[in-house]
Amino acid sequence: MPATTPETKKDAGVLYLGIDLGTSRTSVSASNGVRETVSSYVGYPKDVVARKLLQKDVLFGDEALEKRLSLDFFRPLAHGVIKSGVDSEKNVKAAADLIGEIIRRAKPRKDELVYAVIGAPAQAQIHSKKAIHDAARQHVDSVMICSEPFSVAYGLDMLDDTLVIDIGAGTTDLCRMHGTMPEDSDQLTNTFAGDHVDETLSKLIREKYPEAQFTIQMLKQIKEKHSNVADSMLPVVVNLPVKGKPTPFDITNEIRTACRSIVSPMVDAIAELIGTFDPEFQEKLKGRVLLGGGGSMIKGLDVELERQMHEKLGGGKVMRVEEPIYGGSNGALKIAHDMPAEYWEKLR
Amino acid sequence: MSFRSSASFRGSLKDLFTPAQIQHLMRVEFDRAQRYGYPLVLLLVGVDRLSQLQDLYGSELRDQVEGALVSVLRTSTRESDSLGCLLDDSIALLVPHTPAEGSAAMAKRILAGMRAISFECDGRPTRITVSIGGAHNNRKGELSFETLLEVAGEGLRVARASGGNRYVQSDLYEFFEQRRAREKAAAAPAPAPAAVASPPAALPGLDPVMAVLGDKIRELFGLGELDREILVRIEREVVASALREMNEQLERTTREHRSEAQERIELLERRIAKLSESLGMTEAELQRVMAAKSIDPGVASIYKTVQGLSATAVQAELKKTLMSKIFEANVEM
Ligand SMILES: Nc1ncnc2c1ncn2[C@@H]1O[C@H](COP(=O)(O)OP(=O)(O)OP(=O)(O)O)[C@@H](O)[C@H]1O
Numbered sequence: 005m006p007a008t009t010p011e012t013k014k015d016a017g018v019l020y021l022g023i024d025l026g027t028s029r030t031s032v033s034a035s036n037g038v039r040e041t042v043s044s045y046v047g048y049p050k051d052v053v054a055r056k057l058l059q060k061d062v063l064f065g066d067e068a069l070e071k072r073l074s075l076d077f078f079r080p081l082a083h084g085v086i087k088s089g090v091d092s093e094k095n096v097k098a099a100a101d102l103i104g105e106i107i108r109r110a111k112p113r114k115d116e117l118v119y120a121v122i123g124a125p126a127q128a129q130i131h132s133k134k135a136i137h138d139a140a141r142q143h144v145d146s147v148m149i150c151s152e153p154f155s156v157a158y159g160l161d162m163l164d165d166t167l168v169i170d171i172g173a174g175t176t177d178l179c180r181m182h183g184t185m186p187e188d189s190d191q192l193t194n195t196f197a198g199d200h201v202d203e204t205l206s207k208l209i210r211e212k213y214p215e216a217q218f219t220i221q222m223l224k225q226i227k228e229k230h231s232n233v234a235d236s237m238l239p240v241v242v243n244l245p246v247k248g249k250p251t252p253f254d255i256t257n258e259i260r261t262a263c264r265s266i267v268s269p270m271v272d273a274i275a276e277l278i279g280t281f282d283p284e285f286q287e288k289l290k291g292r293v294l295l296g297g298g299g300s301m302i303k304g305l306d307v308e309l310e311r312q313m314h315e316k317l318g319g320g321k322v323m324r325v326e327e328p329i330y331g332g333s334n335g336a337l338k339i340a341h342d343m344p345a346e347y348w349e350k351l352r
Numbered sequence: 353m354s355f356r357s358s359a360s361f362r363g364s365l366k367d368l369f370t371p372a373q374i375q376h377l378m379r380v381e382f383d384r385a386q387r388y389g390y391p392l393v394l395l396l397v398g399v400d401r402l403s404q405l406q407d408l409y410g411s412e413l414r415d416q417v418e419g420a421l422v423s424v425l426r427t428s429t430r431e432s433d434s435l436g437c438l439l440d441d442s443i444a445l446l447v448p449h450t451p452a453e454g455s456a457a458m459a460k461r462i463l464a465g466m467r468a469i470s471f472e473c474d475g476r477p478t479r480i481t482v483s484i485g486g487a488h489n490n491r492k493g494e495l496s497f498e499t500l501l502e503v504a505g506e507g508l509r510v511a512r513a514s515g516g517n518r519y520v521q522s523d524l525y526e527f528f529e530q531r532r533a534r535e536k537a538a539a540a541p542a543p544a545p546a547a548v549a550s551p552p553a554a555l556p557g558l559d560p561v562m563a564v565l566g567d568k569i570r571e572l573f574g575l576g577e578l579d580r581e582i583l584v585r586i587e588r589e590v591v592a593s594a595l596r597e598m599n600e601q602l603e604r605t606t607r608e609h610r611s612e613a614q615e616r617i618e619l620l621e622r623r624i625a626k627l628s629e630s631l632g633m634t635e636a637e638l639q640r641v642m643a644a645k646s647i648d649p650g651v652a653s654i655y656k657t658v659q660g661l662s663a664t665a666v667q668a669e670l671k672k673t674l675m676s677k678i679f680e681a682n683v684e685m
């Protein structure tokens with residue numbers, strides 16, 4: 005649609021935001037073209053000395069991670085919902101500050117209204133959605149929460165007979181779309197996701213090369229660079245310190261095995277969602293599996309998933325979201341735009 | 353033998369007296385001492401570098417230190433009927449029936465008592481010291497309670513400035529007493545304030561001037577020998593006209609300042625208007641160039657043209673229903 009349609013006028017003075025609130029990363033797509041992502045970490049200086057040193061009252065993302073020793077450090081969105089429990093009050097504040105930060109990074113102008121759609125995990129309980137809503141409300145004029153896999157599918161116009169798989173850090177979320185709002189029975193979640201790959205990789209390397217020294221953070225970076233599940237892949241040789249001295253290690257097989265560790269649980273979950281679907285449409289659903297989330301960037305994952313689906317389910321076709329990082333926020337942004345103005349106004 | 357002060361320190365829930373009440377009691381005690389001619393001393397005790405300590409180690413430490421100080425004060429003045437209260441960042445301690453010489457010994461006990469206590473800051477033992485300023489009533493001539501406080505305060509300042517952990521007795525009684533007298537005179541300039549054009553209270557800065565003016569007139573006319581009534585009238589009129597003149601001058605300068613500021617504001621407003629105008633023009637130009645080169649200013653993603661749901665959108669009807677479902681779910685929340 006060209007930029008001169010009458011609908012454009014409706015947008016005058018309104019900034020639409022699509023926000024994907026994730027365990028490991030929070031992203032925003034804004035109608036002013038800004039797209040930003042920040043690791044979902046929040047930290048507050050522990051004491052006066054730390055505050056003087058850091059010269060900030062609150063730190064976000066990788067900066068917070070880096071300075072975490074002098075911070076009260078939060079990862080406020082365990083499993084994509086605001087953590088409750090011992091520190092729940094502080095977590096809620098950390099989540100609110102994180103949402104505030106991502107909104108600031110979208111650079112809203114002072115004179116515009118800000119309307120935001122936030123993607124929350126599909127299985128989020130109503131009270132955690134409420135917590136997210138309240139946290140966001142402090143920073144925007146109007147806000148709506150919608151299910152995260154739904155927003156991914158909506159962004160791609162794949163509203164019916166599609167199986168969306170969002171591979172995040174903490175969880176892999178599966179959701180089947182069939183032309184209505186997905187319900188609880190349309191969704192499955194397991195914890196075979198990015199963090200699981202990191203842990204598996206760590207275990208495998210420790211077994212094979214006990215002398216190598218590394219942290220899980222180092223492995224995560226290595227994984228993001230070399231992740232691959234293909235049978236034939238270029239050898240992965242990385243330098244890891246041994247007693248402080250960088251030493252090359254071949255971890256090709258370890259990478260492959262670790263990345264593959266999430267595939268078979270994923271196929272099981274797919275089988276379950278397909279098996280409980282209207283038999284008439286099962287084939288269609290099998291033929292439209294959509295991979296999104298940071299974990300979908302594993303090379304060869306679509307091919308490997310298809311191969312295992314063929315083995316276990318007798319067929320399957322897998323596509324990837326073009327932009328795994330912004331898939332959720334782009335979809336949320338699209339929902340924000342498509343939402344009739346009067347709905348937005350009613351919620352103000 | 354009461355240390356009523358303890359009740360007035362911050363943090364105590366059982367406050368019997370407020371600091372103001374205790375100060376009042378001190379004043380009463382002081383007046384009594386002046387009337388019956390018995391000696392008393394006033395000590396002002398302040399913890400050295402208290403605000404830095406608080407910044408570094410938190411207000412908990414501050415409370416601890418103040419608590420310790422109170423008990424040191426209590427033991428150091430055990431035999432006397434002293435009164436203590438918190439004054440800003442120091443503790444005022446009034447000890448009646450104590451001669452000037454006795455105050456030094458008492459201060460020494462307090463200093464030693466504090467030095468003997470070890471505080472824990474971040475796990476390290478730390479010594480915290482105090483500074484003390486003292487004043488007494490053993491002197492001829494005028495003396496008010498305020499002067500006593502000021503002399504002790506001066507002593508505390510000097511003690512702190514020379515490194516703390518010491519006792520200083522200042523001797524500036526006369527200085528403070530005179531200054532107070534001058535201030536008093538300045539505060540009540542005209543003999544009949546009600547007759548003055550505008551109440552002096554509205555022009556606090558002019559009061560001392562008025563006092564000087566009054567003296568000058570008296571001098572000039574040798575008023576001492578004239579009829580008292582005429583004097584008063586002349587003085588009143590001169591004072592009134594001087595006041596008028598000063599008022600006008602004050603108004604004039606304020607007006608000038610105001611118009612200067614107004615001018616600056618207008619200038620800035622014009623500048624802002626200009627800038628936002630050129631910003632608008634730049635934005636429009638940018639739009640034009642983008643349109644000419646058919647650049648999409650929207651979100652460069654799978655979903656490229658973010659422009660709101662149009663009737664021609666794919667599955668427009670379905671999307672409409674979905675939107676209202678999302679909306680309803682959020683309304684419910
Ligand atoms: N190139 C890559 N190859 C493999 N994994 C990757 C790659 N890039 C990122 N990841 C992994 O993707 C995960 C983060 O994905 P994403 O940002 O979608 O998570 P999230 O939405 O924050 O988490 P969740 O959905 O669990 O709340 C991390 O585990 C990260 O290591």
Ligand SMILES: [Mg+2]
Pocket residue numbers: 024025026027152170172297332
């Ligand atoms: Mg996610």
